Amino acid sequence: MGILLFITVLLIAACGLIYELIAGTLASYLLGDSVLQFSTIIGCYLFAMGIGSALSRYIDRGLAYRFIWIELLLGVVGGFSSALLFIAFAYTQGFQLLMYATVIVIGILVGLEIPLLMRIVRSRYHFRDVVAHVLTFDYLGALGASLLFPILLVPYLGLVRSAIVFGMLNVAVALWSTFLFANQLARAQALRVICLVVLCGLGIGLAEAKHITTAAEDNIYADEIIFARDTRYQHIVLTRFKDDIRLFLNSHLQFSSRDEYRYHEALIHPGLSAIPVPRHVLVLGGGDGLAVREILKYPQVESITLVDLDPEMTRLFSTHPMLTALNQKSFSSTKVHIINADAFPWIDSSAASFDFIVIDFPDPTNYSLGKLYTTTFYKAVARHLSAQGLMVVQSTSPMFARDSYWCIAETIKNAGLKTYPYHVYVPSFGEWGFVIAGTHEYSPPATLPAGLRFVDAKGLPALFQFPPDMAPLPMAPNRLNDQVLVRLYDKDWKDISH
Amino acid sequence: MSISRREFLQSTSAALIGLSFKGERPIAGSFVNDSFQQGHLLRDRASFPAPKQTLKVPVVIVGGGIAGLSAAWRLNKKGFHDFVLLEMNDQAGGNSRWGENEITAYPWAAHYVPVPGPKAVFVRALFEELGVLKNGQWEERYLCFAPQERLFLYGRWQNGIEPAIGLNEKDREQFQRLEDQIHQLRATGHFTVPMEAGFSDSTAALDRISFADWLREQRMDSKVLNWYMNYCCRDDYGATTDQTSAWAGIQYFASREPEEKGPLTWPEGNGWIVRRLLERVGKFVRTGQMVHRISHTTNGFSAFAGDIEYRAEFVIFAAPTLLGPYLIDGMPRLHDFEYSPWLTANLTLDRLPASYEGDPTWDSVFMESPTLGYVDATHQSLKTHVDRTVWTFYWAFADGLPPQNRQMLLDRDWKYWKEAILHDLERVHHDIRQCVSRIDIMRLGHAMARPTVGAIFSGERRKLANSHGQLLFANSDLSGFSIFEEAQYRGVTAADAVLHHLSGTKNRPAK
DSSP: OHHHHHHHHHHHHHHHHHHHHHHHHHHHHHHOOHHHHHHHHHHHHHHHHHHHHHHHTTOOSOHHHHHHHHHHHHHHHHHHHHHHHHHHHHHOSOHHHHHHHHHHHHHHHHHHHHHHHHHHHTTTSOHHHHHHHHHHHHHHHHHHHHHHIIIIIIIIIHHHHHHHHHHHHHHHHHHHHHHHTGGGOSOHHHHHHHHHHHHHHHHHHHHTHHHHSOHHHHTTTTTOEEEEEEOSSOEEEEEEETTEEEEEETTEEEEETTTHHHHHHHHHHHHHTTSSSOOEEEEEEOTTSHHHHHHTTOTTOOEEEEEOSOHHHHHHHHHOHHHHHHTTTGGGSTTEEEEOSOHHHHHHHOOOOEEEEEEEOOOOOSHHHHGGGSHHHHHHHHTTEEEEEEEEEEOOOTTTSHHHHHHHHHHHHHTTOEEEEEEEEETTTEEEEEEEEESSOOOOOSOOOTTOSSOOGGGHHHHTOOOGGGOOOOOOOOBTTBOHHHHHHHHHHHHHHO | OHHHHHHHHHHHHHHHHHHHOOSOOOOBOOEESOOHHHHHHHHTTOOOOOOSEEEEOSEEEEOOSHHHHHHHHHHHHTTOOOEEEEOSSSSOOGGGOEEEOSSOEEESSOOEEOOOOTTOHHHHHHHHHTTSEETTEEOGGGBOOSSOEEEEETTEEEESSSOOSSOOHHHHHHHHHHHHHHHHHHHTTOSOSSGGGTOOGGGGGGGGSBHHHHHHHTTOOOHHHHHHHHHHHHHHHSSOGGGSBHHHHHHHHHTOOOOSSOOEEOTTTTHHHHHHHHHHHGGGEETTOOEEEEEEETTEEEEEETTEEEEESEEEEOSOGGGHHHHBTTOOOOSSOOEEEEEEEEEEESSOOTTOOSSOOSEEEETTOSSOEEEETTTTOOOSOOSOEEEEEEEEOOSSOHHHHHHHHHHSOHHHHHHHHHHHHHTTOTTGGGTEEEEEEEEEEEEEEOOOTTSTTOHHHHHHHTOOSSEEEOOGGGTTSOOHHHHHHHHHHHHHHHHHHHHHHHHSOOO
C-alpha cells in the first residue's frame, strides 16, 4: 500500500501545480505582463494553500471521506477552470476577479489535501517518515508537472484540455482512494458511483473542448492569437509574436506595434503642428486610440472627439492592459470624448467645429466603406473646419494602390479643398499615403512636439515629394452615385497579387 | 457594457432555440392602403349623402397624387391661395405614397425619377426649389448610390439590368442595332419628357403596331433582347411588349439622354417629393374626402364630397381619368383608357440573407421571374453599417387580361400573396424566410395607365388631354402612361390654364 499511497501524493501535487501554471499562463496571454501575472497568481495560490492547511485542523472526523470529496471538488473546479476563464474573458468584464477567486478556491482545496492525507496515514508510519515521504513525493510531483506543462501539455493538449485531463486525474485519485481507504469508509460504493459520474462529466468536457474553446485558445500557442471576436460590425483579431502586437479588422492589418509610431506620427504631426492654436480636434475612425495618443502631445488641445462605429473596439482599447500600454491610456484622458456612431450620418447632423479633423478609416474595400471617401463626405466634413482648420485623410498606398491614392486626392480637391498629399514608409504596410486638406494654404510646420521617434521638422518637406513611380495620375473623383474608387482599389490590389 | 453581455445571452439563446426548432419563423403582415372599396362605391353608383353645407371655392383640385399636388404647388407658387385639394385616401401622394417603420421610410409605389433632361422644365424648377439641383449640379446624396442595379441570370449576378453576360454574336449585333435605331429616333426630337414637348403626328404610325411587332419588323428576335424589352415594358407600363404600343416602347428608350449617373431616389421613393410638396401646400389638402359627384352650375362646377358641396369656378380633375364618367354629370364612358393591376409589398428584413452576395445594391432583378424584383429602402442611407432593412417588392400583372388579374388580386388572401412573394425570392435567396419578419402588401387594381396599341394617339385621350374651359383633366394617364414627370407636367399646365382664365376674368369689365 505504501508505494500506491505515495504515488497518490505525487499525482495530487502535480494536479495542484498544473492548475496554478494554467492560471498564470492564461493571465499572461490574455492580459500581458507575465511577470505581474505569475507573481500575483503564485502569491495568491500559496496564500490560499496556507488557508487550506489552517482550515484542516477543523476537520476531525471522517478524514478519508472528506479527502475523497476534496479530490472530487478539485477535479471539477480545476478541470473546468481554464474553460471557465476563457469564457469569462471573452464574454464578461469580471475576468480578473473570477481568475483570482478560482486560484484561491483551488489553493484552499490543495492546501487541505496534504495535511489530511498525512493524518489519514499517520497511524501506519512514524511521524518522521510520513513527513519525509509525503513531502518528497509532493516535490517530485511538482517537478514532473512543471516539466510536462511547457513541453507536452500546452503544445499538444492546449490549456483547456490540459486542465480537464488533470481534473480527471484528481477524480481518479478520489476513485482510487475509495479502494485504498475502504476500511475507513462507510459508503464506499456510493462514493464510487459519484466518482464515475464526475469522471464522465469531465470526459464529455474533454471531447467537447473544441467547442468550448474559442479560436483564440486553439491558436494560443501556434499563432499567438490573443484575442478574436466577432462584433456587430467587424471581426477583431489581435495577434502577438514576441513583442509585436498586431490588430486585424476583417483580416486587414491595422497596425503593428513595432512600427505604428511611424504611421501615427505621420498621420498627426505634419497637419496638427501647422495649426497656430489647435483647441478642438475630431478623430473619425481610429478606435485604437493611437492617433489620440499623438494628439495628446499638444497641451493646447482642449478636447478630442473620437467617433468610431464599434463600441467593442473603443472598449477593448480602453481596458485591455496590453493595448492601453500601447496607446498610453489615451482614452482615459478627460479631454477625450468617445462617440460610438456611424461617421457619415454623425458628421452630417453635428454642428460642432474643429481645428483639426483626422480621418482614419479602413481602406475602401467595398461600397459601404467607399461612401466615406466621396465628394459628398469631404464636403460634409469641410463644413466642420474652423477658420484655421485642417483635415488629414488616411489615403491608402500611393505605391501599391497608386490609382486609388490619387483618386482620393482628386476627390478631396473636387470637394472644394486645397490638397497637400504626402507619404511615409511604414515597414509593415510599405509606402503609405496621406492627404492634408483645408480651405487655406498649408506649409509644413517648422517645429514639432519633442520626443517624436520618426517625423522631424527638417525632414517634413521631403515627405511631400513623390518619386516617379508614385507620381500623380489624373483620376476622376469618387462620388456616391459613381464609386470609381472601390473599383480602382480592387483592381490595384489584384494587380499586385497577380 | 452589461447590455452587450445581455445581448450576447439573448443571441445565444436565440441560436439555441433556432437549433431546436427547425420550424418556420412567423412572418407578420397584412394588406394595407386598400382603396378599391371606395372605387367600387362609385362604380356601383351607391347613394351618397345629400349636401348639408355649401362652400364657395374658386378652384377645386380632385385627387392628391403627383398631378393634383403639382397643380397645388403651381397655384401656390404663383400667389394664388384660394383653392382646396380633395383626396379620397387618408394619405396624399397617390402612386407616390410612402410608409415608415422603426428601420426606415420606404415607398409604396413610385420610387425614383430619372435625372430630368433640359425639356423637363417644370421638374427642374421643382428640383431647384427642393435643393436637388443646385447651380446646374445634381445633389449627390439624392442620386442613386453605387452599386445601382443588378440582374440574376444563369445562377449568378451581373451589374446592371441589361443582360451583358452569356450574349452570342446575334444578341450583340441586335442590341447594337437597337441602340443605333433608338439614337436615330431620339434625334427626331419627337420622343421627349414631357411627351407633349415633342409630340408629333409624324410618329402616329408607331402607335398602330405593338412594340413586339415593331421588334419583329426590325428583325430583332434575340431572346435576351426581347426579355429585356419585355422587362422594361412591364416595369414602366405594367404590360408585355405585345400589349404595348411601339410608340410607348420607343418612348421609354428614346426620350432620355443618358447623361448623369442616376436616377434620383430617396428612402421613401417619390414619397420624399410628396413630403416636400405637402410642406408647401399641405394646408390646402383635405384627405379622406372622396368626391362622389361633379355637376355643372351656372358659372362653373360643383364637387360633392361627403356632405359638403364645393361650388367652384374651376375643377382640376387630377384623379385617374377612368373615374370621370362615374363622377361627372354627362361625361360619356371611356373606351381607350386601360390600366394595369399591380401589387407592391414591403418586406422587413432583420438581416440580409446569407445568399445575398456582393455589395448592397439598390435594385435587384431576377431574369427568370414574372415579378420586377426588389428595391432596398436603406440603400440611400449614409451609414456604412446597416443591420436591418426594408425591401420593396414590385409585381406588375402584365400577362393576361387586366380585369381577370384584378379579380385574382382581390380574391386571394394575404397568405397566398405572402407565399407567392417568398416563393419568388427563394429562387435566389434560399434563406429568405429566416430573414423576413413582416410583409405588408398593397393591391392596386388600376395602378398605371397601360399604353396599348393606339392609346397614345387615341382621339378620346387627346381631346381630354387638351381640355380647356372650367373642367381641366390633369392625370398622367392622359399621356398614356404613368410616370412622375408626366403627372407633374399635367398638374402644372392645368394650374397655369386656370390662372390664365382667372387673370382674364379679372381684366374683363364688370357687367
